[in-house]
């Protein structure tokens with residue numbers, strides 16, 4: 001497939017944090033797009049996204065069109081596990097250095113950054129610390145929110161740019177909240193009862209890949225340090241992205 005140039009980038013529309021229809025920007029994930037790579041979620045797969053004021057599982061959503069504004073500092077979303085792995089491979093070749101997804105154990109260690117409290121910053125949450133299902137959230141996704149969350153104000157209905165909230169003690173942003181993150185592991189419900197103590201890599205097989213960190217659409221129970229989710233590796237979702245690990 002011929003590589004596209006940035007000038008050929010198409011303008012897409014979505015909704016800003018106030019719900020107004022507006023032009024969507026592109027993100028650093030563009031670099032992969034210009035190589036000719038197409039995410040699996042751009043090849044006709046149904047993706048969970050936000051359109052015309054409601055949630056829907058449909059085609060037409062992808063990392064540039066999740067249904068809300070994606071600026072240059074927003075985390076990429078609407079990429080499935082295979083897309084995340086492909087990005088790591090591309091980045092490793094491009095830079096000459098090994099990049100990969102974190103294991104679930106690495107993710108939690110990085111999230112805690114030495115803390116033994118439910119959240120990297122302590123025991124409670126409010127809008128100063130992270131992006132979660134606060135008063136701005138315009139829909140009922142995982143909407144069994146406690147009252148204090150419904151009244152909290154983190155400033156964002158959808159994903160926030162990286163750096164909006166304080167980093168943890170390791171200098172990492174948005175481990176809790178903002179977007180949910182693919183890890184390299186298969187999900188194993190009882191895996192840690194028999195796993196190696198050091199550097200566990202997850203079960204050797206499975207049907208779902210681990211997701212960590214919660215998102216802007218989740219309420220309490222889906223975004224403290226130790227909590228975990230998982231989904232089919234082909235699942236694309238406007239609250240799911242990933243972060244990479246430099247692994248020399």
Ligand SMILES: [Ca+2]
Pocket residue numbers: 131132133134136137154155156157158216
């Ligand atoms: Ca929010």
Ligand SMILES: [Ca+2]
Pocket residue numbers: 174175176177178179180181212213214215
């Ligand atoms: Ca996160």
